[in-house]
Each structure stands twice: as structure tokens, then as C-alpha cells.
Amino acid sequence: MDQRAPYSENERRLVISFDLGTTFSGVSYALLDPGKVPKIETVTRYPGQLGYDAKIPTVIYYTRDENATVLSVGEELPPDYDPDDDGILKVEWFKLKLQPQIDASRVVDVKLPLGKDVGGVIADFYGYLYQCAREHIKHALTALGELIWDSVKDNIFFVLSHPNSWEGAQQEIMRAAAVKAKLVNEEDSRTRISFVTEGEASMHFCITDGQLAASIKASRLYTYLMAIGLPKQPGDKMMVIDAGGGTVDLSAYSFESAKPVKAVEVAAPACLMEGSVIVQRHAKEHIQAKLKNSQFNDCVPAIVEEFDKSAKKLFKGSGNPSIRFSRSVKDNDAAASINRGCFKITESEMRAFFDPAVDAIIAAIRDQQQAASSHGEIKSYFLVGGFAANGYLYERLRQFLEDLNLTLYRPGASPNKAVAEGAVSFYLDRFVEGRVARYTYGTDVSVPAFPFMFMPPTPKVRNRMETMHRSVDGELWLPGAFSEILKQGTVVSETKEFRKDMSMQRLARSDEQWKTSVDIIAYRGPDPPLFMDEEPANFSTLCEIEANLKKAPRTECEGPLGKYFVIEAAIVLSFGLTEFKAELAWKDKSGVERRSPAKVVYDPDFSQSVTVSN
Structure with missing residues (x-):
């Protein structure tokens, strides 16, 4: 990329990105030498590969016992591997264990080894990717590889990509x-690990790949109107469709300038569980039904595997694929579509495997277009990811967009390395300045009960009044109200902070009294009600922020229960980053604001209670 600036720090650094995919994964990196322009490279050597490839299967083979020993990873198979060996467990698609709640028809069964949760499996895979990256980088740097690696091994920064919905x-x-x-160690994990969505990483890849040179244009009028605060005129826009093995991520952006490239999201990113594994699932269900009463029923796994390797990848919308699973020409069963050792699939059947996913992607594109409509029409669309290589998917999307006089591109370089390389570009280039809030965020508060005392005594009001409580200052309050901090759809810059002022009352009995916690709650509807129990299904606790107020100034007061203290502070939240951050702020006696980090404790159930945005 010609506009990337030379690395300005004084110490050499290495940036490594891990693209943990549902079916295939990859690694990219950049060596940052002071005064030199960083260049993004991709790991293309992995054990077990016959040639060079930017991806390896996201597969781990474990012993099927309480030790759950790793036998092999990726392309490598365990010694003398037999798929029917009950002592070996093949673990794949494990990334989907972290996918937020989805429709039951999209749930994919994933088996984990004994004694390991999904985090433990991801750790094993990350460890393997790191070993492969280390060996590749050492060899790629020629004779000085060992020396250069030794100079950066303690100064490696990692970028981990994930679906838009995570x-x-x-x-x-x-x-x-x-x-x-x-x-990294625990202490360094907050500074040396960063995260990026697969959609944003892909957007960075499309730009650095050079394909946007003709479509990004800086508008002086647009810049001027922004500067004087008048309504914005739309700049040039793009949508990235990252079609992977498990998920399809859609992200839409508007460019504010071309040099340097700066963009903002114009719609909340979307994530669909419509990747290529869903196509395989439809095919598997069809093959199982066909062979249910056939003597070849035990051949289903072999046929599905061959379908995944060839027919699924090569299908362009026409033709009747023939999947060979046997070398015997005597293997025939017309009722099961088997002829001379081959399983036959018609063109219409193939389309039926793909169409549900393709139709859902088209519907999601329409939703993104509608959500971004106030910013103007999106003219350029970019299809990346492993599923992007499929000809049928590409042609369906191309035709749909062409009918609207819109253009679909596929990067000239391998589209399956878009996320890995784009994640490194995200670290180096930071093209995105503003991101759209996917939900309305806020916290639970108590509101004064006094106004409700004068309302007509309807059953609803009476039930509400039964929750009334008295605080240490003697005032009456109603709990369970929702106080908004950030509205859904708001474009938030990386530097924009949101504050939630808090006035807390504490009885001073022990140091524990100064510890506080605040729940950050996500609302998934258009307009939140005053009380959360009015729409309980639309509220989910994102996380809990823990802080210690011992150092915050306090005012001593006298109440019905005796002496108490009032503490005025604020929780400061940063939503515009790719990772949520929080701090506690207060003013000291001289009026100077002080801050201390607040601990963010995520609700383990949040990922299971949030519906994927479509």
C-alpha cells in the first residue's frame, strides 16, 4: 500500500494475526522495523501440506479419553489414522460453540473432547498456529531468521479476528x-492482544489489495459540509460480504477521505449463520435420505466428504455432479442415485443445497442497503472469504446487484486470506474512524416513586408500587428502570466517550462498602420502555463493571438509619473501539478529574441470549 507510513517507533516489533475460521484458518504477519514501511505477509507453509497454501483445516485430533491429548492438527493426520477408530476424536467446527443464539435449524452439532471447553480447544489451535507462524517467519527471513525472531519474540502483538456478531x-x-x-502472559494480554471483526478486517484487505483505487473519491464538498456542521452529503460507499465456512459477515462503510483513507460504518454490521457448512449440511441431509434404505448407507460420510472437496466448490449453477466414493463399477443402486460407484446429484438438487444460504445473504444485503439508505446508495460490493470462491454464490450475487446497476468485485488475490491480512492492516492502518452501535446500551437504575403515587391505581401501577424500597436517605424508589447510555444506530468514533453519572449512598461499615458494580445492559428493540420487565425478552446483561470507590471524594450525611456517605462518580465507557472499555472517574478536592480502570466482567450467558442481527 503506497500511503502506509514508515514505522515510527524505536523498537522492532512483530504483528501476527490469527484468522480462526469455522472450516479453515490462516495467519498473516508484519515485521515492523523502525523507519521502514511495514509489509504484510501470509504464512503459506504448514505441516502436512503438499504445496503452498494460505489456509489449513480448522481440525484437531484428540485422544478420546480424560487426558484429551492432541494427536495432530490441520492437514496432518494421526499416525495410522482410521476414521472408525473409537480412540480418536476429530474436533472441527468448534468455533461455532461461541456463536450467539441462532435459529434451531442452523445449529450444528459440535463434539468437544472430555475435560475441555471451547476455550481449551481454541487454545490448542492457537498454540499450533503460533508454532507454524514461528517456523515460517524464521525461514522467510532467510539466514537472519533466527536472529530476527530472537529480537522480536518478546515484543509480538496479536490481532484476533472474529465474526461481526461476537x-x-x-x-x-x-x-x-x-x-x-x-x-502472551496474563499481565500483557490487555495491551498485546487486540480484536477486529471479520467484516472490518476484510474491508482493510480490500483497500490494501488495491481494488478500491478507482472507487474511493474524496469529496471537497462533503468535507466542507461536515466542517461547518450542515447535513452530510454522502461520500463513496462500499459493502463487504465476507462469506466463510460458518458465518457470512456484512459491513457497510462510507469514505470521508481518500488520502489518508478514513471511513465510518453506515449500518450496524450483520452476521448470518449461512456459511458453506450450511450448504454441506443440506447436502448431507439429502444424501442420508437417499441412502437410508440402501446397502450403501454406511458410505454417507465418504460421499459427504467428497462433496465438500469437489462438488460444493466447483458448482456454478449448472451440471449434474457425480461424486465417486467407490472404485467398483459394480456398486449400483438406481433408487439411491448410485451408478458405477458414483453418487449422482441433479442440478436442481444442487441449487436446493445453496439457495437457502444465497437467498438469506441477498436479504441481508437488502437490509444493509435499507439501514444505510440515509447515507446514500452503496455502489461497490466486495465478496471475500472461502465461500466466495464458489461460482454459483458469486453469480447469484453478481446478477442481483447488476440488476440494480451496482457492482460486485472479488479481490484478485486469494479471497480466503482477506481476514488474516486485513487484520494486520487493521493494526497498521486503522481506516475506520466510527462504528455503529448494534444495540441500545444502558444500565439498570431506580427512579423516584413519588410521581407514581398520584397515578390512577391500575393493576399495573399497584404491581409497580409493590417493588418500592426506601434508601438510606429516607427517599422512596422504584427499581428495575432502564437508563440509556448509547442509542442503537449511533455512529461512535474511537475517541468518543460515554459517561454514566452515579450518585451512590453508602453506610460506612467496612472497606467492602466502597466496592460497587454496574450492569451494562443491551436492549434489542427500537425504543426501550422505562422499566425492563415490560419487555424482558429484549434486555440482556452484556457485562458487569466492578470498581472501588474508596479513593473517590464523599459527603457525610445523616439519615433515618444513621450516618451515611454520598459519592459522586461516573462510569466512562468507550464503545467506538473494537473492544469495549470502561473506567471510573471522579473529581478530587481540587476539582481535577481522576480515573482508575474498572474491571469488566462479562456475562457468560450473554452470547447465548443475543439473537444474531440479520
Whole structure:
């Protein structure tokens, strides 16, 4: 990329990105030498590969016992491997264990080894990716490889990518997995690990790949109107469709300038569980039904595997694929579509495997277009990811967009390395200045009960009044109200902070009294009600922020229960980053604001209670 600036720090650094995919994974990196322009490279050598490839299967083979010993990873198979060996467990698609709640029809069964949760499996895979990256980088740097590696091994920064729908809860599991894999220690994990969505990483890849040179244009009028505060004129826009093995991520951006490239999201990113594994699932169900009463019923796994390797990848919308699973020409069963050792699939059947996913992607594109409509029309669309290589998917999307006089591109370089390389570009280039809030965020508070005392005594009001409580100052309050901090759809810059002022009353009995916690709650509807129990299904606790107020100034007061203290402070939240952050702020006696980090504890159930945005 010609506009990337030379690395300005004084110390050499290495940046490594891990693209943990549902079916395939990859690694990219950049060596940062002071005064030199960083260049992004991709790991293309992995054990077990016959040639060079930027991806390896996201597969781990374990012993099927309480030890859960790793036998092999990726392309490598265990010694004398037999798929029917009951002592070996093949673990794949484990990334989907972290996917937020989805429709039951999209649930994929994933088996984990005994004694390991999904974080432990991810840690094993991260550890393997790191070993492969280390060996590749050493060899790629020629004779000086060992020396250069030794100079940066303690100054490696990692970028971990994840689907658009993942949030803090999943990021914490990924961070813990990286620590368990010994990529970094616990103390450094907050500074040397960063996260990026797969959609944003892909956007960075599309730009640095050079394909946007003709479509990004800086508008002086747009810049001027922004400067004087008048309504914005739309700049040039793009949408990235990252079609992977498990998920399809859609992200839409508007460019504010071309040099340097700066963009903002114009719609909340979307994530669909419509990747290529869903196509395979439809095919598997069809094959199982066909062979249910056939003597070849035990051949289903072999046929599905061959379908995944060839027919699924090569299908362009026409033709009747023939999947060979046997070398015997005597293997025939017309009722089961088997002829001379081959399983036959018609063109219409193939389309039926793909169409549900393709139709859902088209619907999601329409939703993104509608959500971004106030910013103007999105003209350029970019299809990346492993599923992007499929000709049928590409042609369906191309035709849909062409009918609207819109353009679909596929990067000239391998689209399956978009996330890994784009994640490194995210670290180096930071093209995105503003991101759209996916939900309305706030916290639970108590509101004064006094106004409700004068309302007509309806059953609803009477039930509400039964929750009334008295605080230490003698006032009456109603709990369970929702106080908004950030509205859904708001474009938030990386530097924008949101504050939630808190006035807390404490009876001073022990140091424990100064500890406080605040729940950050996500609301998934258009307009939140005053009380959360009015729409309980739309509220979920994102995380709990823990802080110690011992150093915050306090005012001594006298109440019905005796002496108490009032503490005025604020929780300061940063939503515009790819990772949620929080601090506690207060003013000292001289009026100077002081801050201390607040601990963010994510609700482990949040990832199971949030519906994927479509």
C-alpha cells in the first residue's frame, strides 16, 4: 500500500494475526522495523501440506479419553489414522460453540473432547498456529531468521479476528485461550492482544489489495459540509460480504477521505449463520435420505466428504455432479442415485443445497442497503472469504446487484486470506474512524416513586408500587428502570466517550462498602420502555463493571438509619473501539478529574441470549 507510513517507533516489533475460521484458518504477519514501511505477509507453509497454501483445516485430533491429548492438527493426520477408530476424536467446527443464539435449524452439532471447553480447544489451535507462524517467519527471513525472531519474540502483538456478531464475552474467551496457549502472559494480554471483526478486517484487505483505487473519491464538498456542521452529503460507499465456512459477515462503510483513507460504518454490521457448512449440511441431509434404505448407507460420510472437496466448490449453477466414493463399477443402486460407484446429484438438487444460504445473504444485503439508505446508495460490493470462491454464490450475487446497476468485485488475490491480512492492516492502518452501535446500551437504575403515587391505581401501577424500597436517605424508589447510555444506530468514533453519572449512598461499615458494580445492559428493540420487565425478552446483561470507590471524594450525611456517605462518580465507557472499555472517574478536592480502570466482567450467558442481527 503506497500511503502506509514508515514505522515510527524505536523498537522492532512483530504483528501476527490469527484468522480462526469455522472450516479453515490462516495467519498473516508484519515485521515492523523502525523507519521502514511495514509489509504484510501470509504464512503459506504448514505441516502436512503438499504445496503452498494460505489456509489449513480448522481440525484437531484428540485422544478420546480424560487426558484429551492432541494427536495432530490441520492437514496432518494421526499416525495410522482410521476414521472408525473409537480412540480418536476429530474436533472441527468448534468455533461455532461461541456463536450467539441462532435459529434451531442452523445449529450444528459440535463434539468437544472430555475435560475441555471451547476455550481449551481454541487454545490448542492457537498454540499450533503460533508454532507454524514461528517456523515460517524464521525461514522467510532467510539466514537472519533466527536472529530476527530472537529480537522480536518478546515484543509480538496479536490481532484476533472474529465474526461481526461476537462481543466482549467471546473476546474474553479468545483472550484467555491466547494466554493459555502461552502467546502472551496474563499481565500483557490487555495491551498485546487486540480484536477486529471479520467484516472490518476484510474491508482493510480490500483497500490494501488495491481494488478500491478507482472507487474511493474524496469529496471537497462533503468535507466542507461536515466542517461547518450542515447535513452530510454522502461520500463513496462500499459493502463487504465476507462469506466463510460458518458465518457470512456484512459491513457497510462510507469514505470521508481518500488520502489518508478514513471511513465510518453506515449500518450496524450483520452476521448470518449461512456459511458453506450450511450448504454441506443440506447436502448431507439429502444424501442420508437417499441412502437410508440402501446397502450403501454406511458410505454417507465418504460421499459427504467428497462433496465438500469437489462438488460444493466447483458448482456454478449448472451440471449434474457425480461424486465417486467407490472404485467398483459394480456398486449400483438406481433408487439411491448410485451408478458405477458414483453418487449422482441433479442440478436442481444442487441449487436446493445453496439457495437457502444465497437467498438469506441477498436479504441481508437488502437490509444493509435499507439501514444505510440515509447515507446514500452503496455502489461497490466486495465478496471475500472461502465461500466466495464458489461460482454459483458469486453469480447469484453478481446478477442481483447488476440488476440494480451496482457492482460486485472479488479481490484478485486469494479471497480466503482477506481476514488474516486485513487484520494486520487493521493494526497498521486503522481506516475506520466510527462504528455503529448494534444495540441500545444502558444500565439498570431506580427512579423516584413519588410521581407514581398520584397515578390512577391500575393493576399495573399497584404491581409497580409493590417493588418500592426506601434508601438510606429516607427517599422512596422504584427499581428495575432502564437508563440509556448509547442509542442503537449511533455512529461512535474511537475517541468518543460515554459517561454514566452515579450518585451512590453508602453506610460506612467496612472497606467492602466502597466496592460497587454496574450492569451494562443491551436492549434489542427500537425504543426501550422505562422499566425492563415490560419487555424482558429484549434486555440482556452484556457485562458487569466492578470498581472501588474508596479513593473517590464523599459527603457525610445523616439519615433515618444513621450516618451515611454520598459519592459522586461516573462510569466512562468507550464503545467506538473494537473492544469495549470502561473506567471510573471522579473529581478530587481540587476539582481535577481522576480515573482508575474498572474491571469488566462479562456475562457468560450473554452470547447465548443475543439473537444474531440479520
